[in-house]
Amino acid sequence: MNAHIESIQAPRAIPAVFMERLRERFGSRCSEAAAVREHHGRDESPYPVMPPDAVVFAESTEEVVFVARLCNEFGVPLIPYGAGSSLEGHVLAAQGGVVLNLQAMNRILSVDAGDLTATVQPGVLRRQLNEELRDTGLFFPIDPGADASIGGMTATRASGTNAVRYGTMRENVVSLTVVTADGRVVRTAGRARKSSAGYDLTRVFVGSEGTLGIIVEVTVRLYPLPEAVSAAICNFSTLDDAVRCVIDTVQMGVPVARVEFLDAASVRAVNQHSKLTLRETPLLAFEFHGSPEGVREQAEIVQELAREHGGENFEWAERPEDRNRLWSARHNAYFASVQLRPGCLASTTDVCVPISRLAENVTAAAEDLAKASFPSTILGHVGDGNFHVLMMLDPESKEEWEESEAINHRIVRRAIDADGTCTGEHGVGLHKMQFLTEEHGEDAIALMRSLKHAFDPNNILNPGKIIAW
């Protein structure tokens, strides 16, 4: 399957003595079994499996330090692994080495309700954290859809449906504890809400995809649960109308918590997958957070804006169960789309553009896709100017893959021309590396490379990701 996609594999030789010391330290928590290695050599990306030489199941910071030191001594690649839900090949062992599974480091270390922060180990899943917070009246808003690990979400600078209101991991990570390539344990910041005390190491590691250090603790911001929540959906006759309604909403400063776009094909997929009966036209789904009065105010403004753009069937989901059905349908849109073509290989795009350029970018993508020889859907966190195209490909067809990559390139180039980015929230991994120079320029990439060289001089940390050595 998808063997035609270049695997970019260039495994390094692993010294026997390295493996001996690893086995000696971890016993059965160091696995070289083919099934375990293969399981850890894939993510949700279209790439073929690239298994590591070994998988270590770490249980403590000390163990992470041990592995980092050993890998650094022997020049062995070391790849941190959370929930495996990344989409661009982030965790694939392109150069072999050790995948460090951090799922057992899943303790919530503290919930500081008074300071609106929680400190967790990297393997904590976002639903687990919100479960734990249930009785505190607080929540952690970042919601990429998948039940990703907090460590992984930090490493990819993830965001998702309600970033338009609460920001991304960039804004919501307060502090990190990181194990460096040479096994030092560094805390990047205290828990104060702001600081001007030197270089922003926290933000250096957020979005670094395991290439600069291994995250072993994350302190995140929490928010009081809104007093009132309401949700609504609205159909539009054209994609352009829907997007322009969002642009107006953002430009007016309405503090919507979520505003999601689905094209007609996405709605069809969601209807099939979640047994819903939504009208199959371009659709916006809104969520409002605030006081009861505030929520009502926001909704009235948005309803009026939707009307101005020909929106129809503005429909409310006031009851929690209706809202949950709606949002879980939205969250399942990825899987619903994939099921439009059973057994397909899914490739996703993730561009993000300044909001004023969103309508033209979505429209041009739709025009490209209308001519494609495979099914596709468009959906996105349009309040941020971020949208995804899902292309459902025949896994055996090299032609479809090349066609999808050509469309992907056109979508990315238009985004970059619009002063946007090739990836709003999924990260670079392997799949977006080809665009970084085009997006940032040679000199910016040289700075990024010098940062990588400074923090990981032996190139052991998730090598071959983000930027070439």
Add this chain to the structure above:
Amino acid sequence: MNAHIESIQAPRAIPAVFMERLRERFGSRCSEAAAVREHHGRDESPYPVMPPDAVVFAESTEEVVFVARLCNEFGVPLIPYGAGSSLEGHVLAAQGGVVLNLQAMNRILSVDAGDLTATVQPGVLRRQLNEELRDTGLFFPIDPGADASIGGMTATRASGTNAVRYGTMRENVVSLTVVTADGRVVRTAGRARKSSAGYDLTRVFVGSEGTLGIIVEVTVRLYPLPEAVSAAICNFSTLDDAVRCVIDTVQMGVPVARVEFLDAASVRAVNQHSKLTLRETPLLAFEFHGSPEGVREQAEIVQELAREHGGENFEWAERPEDRNRLWSARHNAYFASVQLRPGCLASTTDVCVPISRLAENVTAAAEDLAKASFPSTILGHVGDGNFHVLMMLDPESKEEWEESEAINHRIVRRAIDADGTCTGEHGVGLHKMQFLTEEHGEDAIALMRSLKHAFDPNNILNPGKIIAW
């Protein structure tokens, strides 16, 4: 004056040929006049003047590139200079060299109202930007009090009175164009609201105080002017009551735009300076932004919380002129404090702590100051856990300086013990360098140093600031 404060001056030798090439390129815009050098060898910090060898008045990115290349070739220190309003010795030429005055690079390059961004040259002042935005219905919220330059605010990761609602420069810089030590021009990001495309170079430069690159363009976020604004002040019998009212407000998630604390001495200073008649007790000043209903709701909640903490005289300033008088009095609190002791040398602290630890930290600082032999005031952006102590010292008295430094150290140590920071918004400069290792640990400082070495291998960019080479 204040000659007893160690000047930390260690000028490097400047080759004659370097100066010749600088004079040749800039003519009268390269000044070696004593008065000009001295003017550029000070800021608002208590340090004695440390003049550079020359001051260059740059007018374009190309000129900045020329100076960077020349300084890099000859190993000459290069210090970018905006409004000169920094408080910790950031712009002082401790090692001599060239101060690069960027005040003439003061053009607003674009206002992209639809995307809620503006792109400006570094010498643009924050009031100038808001003046320019007047007819757009948008504003730039970051407000450090002084009419600082946007470049300088970026370089110090500044914030101020309404960071509690709108964040700091960390959250509000979208993209930068930076000249590197070797004269390359790098744009750190596009204008999309979010991106996962590689290392966060923007955040690397925000707060780097001119030590990693020279900012030549800044794209900032703008916000729609709130439909309604109201302000209120409230007296409290004790400092602890006032601070606890703020803690409750933040913990309840009330989206106050500003909440400022003044101790009784600050109120007295403000009364004298601004001809006001505020009751001279610990005082909170609030500002609320939102819809008319939203603002009323917020104010009602806060008024109730204030009452619970013994707040009295909750007084409204609904009219713009009343609000402006109130906030300009608050903004002048620094100068008002300094006038409590004419001719004094003012030293300020800037700690920021998790909000749950704020009351104990402010109280302990007040106890220290009650025993001091000089007048002082306490005020702060308490919604962020950030407060300042201003100590008005006899400039001739080494004893008072040492006493103030001892108090400063105690305030900082308590903040660090509370998982806070030695500087919430003023930056490190020269004055806070002594605390960075204590706050971050040796290993974090080593990472910061490796970043500095990677970005500025010849140590020409504002050398001797933030961390020792």
